[in-house]
Amino acid sequence: MEQNAREDAAGLVEWLAQDYGRELVHFITRRVRTTSDAQDLAQETYVRLIRLQRKDLIREPRSYLYRVALNVLFDYAAQRKAELTALRWLGNTGDSEQVIEDDVETGELRRRLEAVIQELSPKCQAVLILHRQAGMTYEEIARRLEISANMVKKYLAKGLKHCRGRLREWR
Numbered sequence: 829m830e831q832n833a834r835e836d837a838a839g840l841v842e843w844l845a846q847d848y849g850r851e852l853v854h855f856i857t858r859r860v861r862t863t864s865d866a867q868d869l870a871q872e873t874y875v876r877l878i879r880l881q882r883k884d885l886i887r888e889p890r891s892y893l894y895r896v897a898l899n900v901l902f903d904y905a906a907q908r909k910a911e912l913t914a915l916r917w918l919g920n921t922g923d924s925e926q927v928i929e930d931d932v933e934t935g936e937l938r939r940r941l942e943a944v945i946q947e948l949s950p951k952c953q954a955v956l957i958l959h960r961q962a963g964m965t966y967e968e969i970a971r972r973l974e975i976s977a978n979m980v981k982k983y984l985a986k987g988l989k990h991c992r993g994r995l996r997e998w999r
Contacts, residue, residue, distance in 0.1 A: 840886075841877050844893050852897060859901055859962065869904055873897045891954060891973055898957045906938070944994040948987050955980055956987035 852873065857866035873896050877883075886892045945953055954973055958964045959980075966984075970977040 840883055840889065841874050844877070844889055845874060848890060848893060852893065855894070856897060856901065860904065865904075869900050870897070872900045876900065888974075891950070894972065895950065895954050895957075898954075898961065902957075902961065940995065941991065944991050945987075947994070948990060951975070952983045952987045952990075955983035956991070959984055 849870070853863070853866050853870045856869050856873075857863055860866050860869065873893065876896050876899075877893070880886075945956065948956065951973065955969055958969045958972065959966075964972070966977040966980040969975075969980045973980075975983075
């Protein structure tokens with residue numbers, strides 16, 4: 829049983845890599861510094877897809893691929909920020925306590941925001957992340973997710989309203 833699941837997972841990832849591999853690397857390249865980083869992050873995206881337990885629940889593989897890629901990019905950005913903060917902290921002994929305090933607050937806000945975003949539907953999550961993090965236009969998002977630009981606006985409004993309301997509750 830587990831062997832069949834692994835073969836199905838490999839088949840799904842192989843199909844996604846074949847059909848969308850170049851497009852995915854291009855998408856990631858626009859958001860990182862080098863093509864080699866983009867290729868590494870695309871590889872990490874495929875690894876995460878292979879590790880999924882219930883691939884049979886994926887209804888829109890292409891959209892899911894990009895959602896996973898955005899998560900990988902988010903983790904990459906957070907790691908780079910942490911590395912830069914560590915370098916800044918090591919080189920700056922005067923206000924190191926403030927740097928650490930700022931980073932703790934930023935990390936907590938990020939965790940809260942991630943939890944709030946997880947409460948949204950997958951489409952709403954994708955629209956919010958593609959618009960806010962990736963900086964894509966309504967039309968680009970509509971093409972990527974195969975929905976209308978009008979639906980992009982509705983999902984974005986719903987997602988932002990939800991996030992603002994939930995974050996206000998935590999203050």
